[in-house]
Amino acid sequence: MFNFGRNKKSESSVNSDMLSKQRRYDSLVRALHGDIYRYAYWLCGDKHIAEDITQETFLRAWRSLESLKDNKAAKAWLITILRRENARRFERKQFDYSDIEQETLEDSFSVSTEDNAEQHLIRRQIAKLEVEYREPLILQVVGGFSGEEIADILSLNRNTVMTRLFRARNQLKDLLDEPQVRGQSNG
Template sequence: MRSRKKIDAARVLSDMKEKQQRYEALVHAFHADIYRYAYYLVRDKSTAEDIVQETFLRAWRSLDALKDEKSAKAWLITIVRRENARRFEKKQLDIVEFDETTVADDTSFADSSVHHSDMQKLLAGLALEYREPLVLQLLFGYSGEEIAQQLNLNKNTVMTRLFRARNQLRDIVSKQTEVRGHRNG
């Protein structure tokens, strides 16, 4: 009887250690990406940190539900989106202007002629319905189909939003270039 309890206790400890290692690997691999995504959603450093903390807390509690390690990032992004939605259920937050906060981020964007801080401002100017799919594509490299799954949208809707977001950004950049040319000319 004692040996059986020792075996059960050893198995429990082993399972706990394995869960702790899986969780630590998950946090180590995705924390920066998850924070960056939360920041793009809320545009406030402390709120993004809170959302990320809640996200990883929920991830710890539900870690056993994650069966496919390849879907971990998508799983975490879903948790981030739900945590962001929960904060609106809890209370109304003060409105913060986008230009008031900045965050250091070394992510490189495809168009090197636009500085990173300028790109953040441009993205912040887009409506959430256009910004969210574009950020998922730019930051995480998700395909249209993967974005559609994340946002619970039709793939064609996602592709249309990505197309419109890029066109809006292109128009804004070209207008800024024109204005700079007129000032210098």
């Protein structure tokens, strides 16, 4: 006769595997949530969108957690997922364009503290960089990635990344040295 009853040993193994996956995922979220959120915020510049992208990133990470073989590569793996999720956001969204310049909108809110003013100024200047320079710079400064890691994340040659980082820093320095920018930062 056939035994249609549950196999206690396989049920126990499944529960153990699920518990192990949950623990691994929880430790991943605890360790990297702040870094992933900061990077998402730098990409989109909006707190709510950054929260959504971060949440979607971790949801996708849960679904494919078994594909992460090396825990040391977790941060780069999550950044890659986040970049793809951010790109999906643009594929889905229909933009309403207006005559108002984005910079005008950004300038319309007041900044309360000197630190916030400085961060806002630097953020605006970084946003002026072309994406090919801005993205590696943000990965390095916000994400803390090395040139080699950035090359892997962006699927570029390491020398290309290092050149872009060099140019990005020089362009940012030039933007920050402009007389009207210096005047804003000094009050």
